[in-house]
Amino acid sequence: MDILRFITAGSVDDGKSTLIGRLLYDSKSILVDQLEALEKQSKNKNSDGIDLAIITDGLRAEREQGITIDVAYRYFATKKRKFIIADAPGHVQYTRNMITGASNSQLIIILIDARQGVIEQTRRHSIIASLLKIKHVVVAVNKMDLVDYSEEVYQEIKTNYEKVAETLGLKNVDYFPISAFHGDNIVGKSENMNWFQGEPLLEFLENLEISDDVNLTDARFQVQYVIRPQTEELHDYRGYAGQIISGVYKKGDKITILPENIETTISKLETGGKEVEEVFANQPAVIQIEDNIDISRGDFFVKSENLPSVENEFEALICWLDKRELAEGNKYFIQHKSRLVKAIVKEIEYKIDVNTLEQIPANENIKLNEIVKVRLKTASPLVFDSYEKNNATGSAILIDETSNATVGACMIL
Structure with a gap:
């Protein structure tokens, strides 16, 4: 069901x-x-x-x-x-x-x-x-x-x-x-x-x-864990485990590893401990590739003919969740699926009135429950789609560096 x-x-x-x-x-x-x-x-x-x-x-x-x-x-x-x-x-x-x-x-x-x-x-x-x-x-x-x-x-x-x-x-x-x-x-x-x-x-x-x-168009997979048993039976085994965020992957697909932008080919697909010919959105999977590439947790596998954005500066709508106010220049961690990087609020462009959708000048710091459009800059590039295109890869959270509290819900534009 x-x-x-x-x-x-x-x-x-x-x-x-x-x-x-x-x-x-x-x-x-x-x-x-x-x-x-x-x-x-x-x-x-x-x-x-x-x-x-x-x-x-x-x-x-x-x-x-x-x-x-x-x-x-x-x-x-x-x-x-x-x-x-x-x-x-x-x-x-x-x-x-x-x-x-x-x-x-x-x-x-x-x-x-x-x-x-x-x-x-x-x-x-x-x-x-x-x-x-x-x-x-x-x-x-x-x-x-x-x-x-x-x-x-x-x-x-x-x-x-x-x-x-x-x-x-x-x-x-x-x-x-x-x-x-x-x-x-x-x-x-x-x-x-x-x-x-x-x-x-x-x-x-x-x-x-x-x-x-379910988005079956934009193939997106983010590595959560690198599997290296290094046993006699599986001496050369290297699998990349995670959940298929969206789209469909098949054995033999040409893919690009992001943010490194390296192309390779899928050699094997596994789900539920069994080798399969294809996997699709929301399935847990292990992907093996033909080439020996240095891949880490948080890297993306995407089909080469359908690439997402790879940027370290972008705009987002943020619903502010913290009692401490949001101000330009504040630094946070941004958690984007499995990837955690440092970010800074470069600019607060405007507030949104949740009763009218009216854009209001952000003349003061942003308070709890307010929704704002901001420009964020990250220490290293993020791989994302717009929230409207693919909400799974277009959403993220901001985390306070000192308390580790979640302080903002982000929708990337």
Whole structure:
């Protein structure tokens, strides 16, 4: 079975945690002893006798406030697919948490309170989805029970959001009228909304085609480990282990080793301990080459006819994750997949307003949760694609040199 990674986003009290709780509860992914504990802790009980929201709000402080203050990851599976859910907070001061949760997501569920309609936070979350190039967007109009399951209210919200999606260039947008509290249109069709002809939300998530989301065009492999057994049986064995980041590799392919820019040919491919003729994106693999070349952890194998950029100076969007401010001239480590190099912030070009996408002059240092466009210079060249072309090789993190804390999430332009 494949895995669908998705994130839920919405304003405070839009029902994100309740929706996730409903998916876990109705898919029978909660153990009996967990259910018993939930029944004792529940204050806002539904017809099932539990408060579904507290399934994800695991911290006591969150329960006391009735909000989500961190990214909570939950896992569940049906007969058709496995799921990893990131429940991100809706507050503007937790933009970094949402970007953290969304960075590996293939789909975003944006919840809209049927009573409130499209609001500022709806637009902000949609802007973040567009910045991160999330391929699939689900708009779940929640709390339909509080507007008497009105088709007119749903259609008005859908029309309003379609304008937002068009402005931001969001594609593959699907709409669902739901009530997470009562379970309408979550796992089964709602009898209260016979006017909605679509499938229930979980059925849609199970059947969503995500194979096209995998980049099989740009062949990228980064060495994580050099295998040299040096035994009598494998005296001359030299294999380069890692994960196929994107694309397809076949035995006999002409490849270029970057950043050294040396050409060679693939002599053998292995995965799962067996020799194979080809390997493709997301597979762990060991690659052997015909020539004896000095290759280290962090080097890239790419097909010679499709080369990425190799630069030590480039532009990037950064979501700032640290309480200490970002300023021009600051030095950090940049972690790009397996490669770790020193970097300096040469220039802060502008800030991005996450509510409007407006470019704002960066007249002062950059604070926590702000998104900025910067120019970085690294001590040695990085091998990368633009984030839009290949988000796996177009993303990186900045690390503080003294504390080793992750301070910035980078999208290379």
